[in-house]
Amino acid sequence: MMTHAPRQQALENSAFDVVRSVADWLQQHQVGETRVLLGVSGGADSVALLRAVDEVRSFLGLEVVIAHLDHGLRDGSSTEAEWVSDLGGHLGLPVVLERVDVARKSAESGQGVEETARKARYDFFQRVAVKSGCPYIAVAHTANDQAETILHHIVRGTGLSGLQGIPASRSLSTGVTLIRPLLGTSRESIVAFLQELGQEYLTDQSNIDERFTRNRVRHRLLPLLRDQFNPQVEQALLRLSQQATDAQTLLEEIARAELQAVLLNSSPQRLALNADRMADLSPHLLREVLRQAWLLQDWPRQRMGFDVWQRLVSLVQSPESVKSISLPHQIQATCDGSNLVIERSAGDSVSEQVVGPMPHPK
DSSP, X not given: OOOOOXXXXXXXXXXXXXXXXXXXXXXXXXXXXXXXXXXXXXXXXHHHHHHHXXXXXHHHTEEEEEEEEEOOOSTTHHHHHHHHHHHHHHHTOOEEEEEOOHHHHHHHHOOOHHHHHHHHHHHHHHHXXXXXXXXXXXXXXXHXXXXXXXXXXXXXXXXXXXXXXXXXXXXXXXXXXXEOTTTTSOHHHHHXXXXXXXXXXXXXXXXXXXXXXXXXXXXXXXHHHHHHTOTTHHHHHHHHHHHHHHHHHHHHHHHHHHHHHHEEEEETTEEEEEHHHXXXXXXXXXXXXXXXXXXXXXXXXXTOOHXXXXXXXXXXXXXXXXXXXXXXXXXXXXXXSSEEEEEEOTTSOOOOOOOSSOOOOO
């Protein structure tokens, strides 16, 4: 493993575009003079993020902590954890390791392995960030990941919000923000950067396991589209994402203002809205107003797909045909033509409602 290049050289040499891109991103998002937790799996993307941040940490006044979660899903995972620990030691950075039995957790919860692993990973990152005093958690999603995510959403079925893809940053909890400094950087640039450094990295065999939908999108669907339809398909998807983000941002601003006008009262388990006023809204705007109301309540969004939102829209705009509908998570919606009341069963757990201005959903 070669010693990393001097920081000044890295910032001036055109071969180190990844370093400059990460430095620019962090400065634009005002991430400086602070502590940052880096999620490092040992793969090319996360190792590149680590090396790039290491190049600029003195310049930006960053204190860096490395976190690695061993999911216990394959032979050799403990060796990978040791490899990440050694890399952190080589760079003089603290490393926090943890192991979790994702397969067992998946079986117990009934959730898929992918979702269980993702949840365990972010739970771990958040715990370590709080314990180590890191306001930021940086993960290594790339422009390729963004294109794959958008295409995955399209194939699965999505609305405007899903076309936005992966957000560049989002709040995980009070005082902890998840950031993605490599989201505008291609995987090809990342591999070239690591080759220039002489930096080794690990290959995650789960990334080629086509039992996972995301891997089939990456290894089958995107190459097919690139080869037979559009050689620049990734760039086209990224442009679509940016346009969707612009449109969704405007729609959310309008919907939040409208929600303030129609909100009659709310409690952690009950929400009352002015159905008379909402009935005059376009279906698209009404759907977003209802979604913003749901976010305000901090109710679960799993299983709240397009068809479910459309049933709520129909309840408001055609109350004479249906007076009441059942929704996921033991939630009932009733409309008498004047008011829409949405109630959650007392037996279902709810998050505490924060008293104050309506939050901006992330």
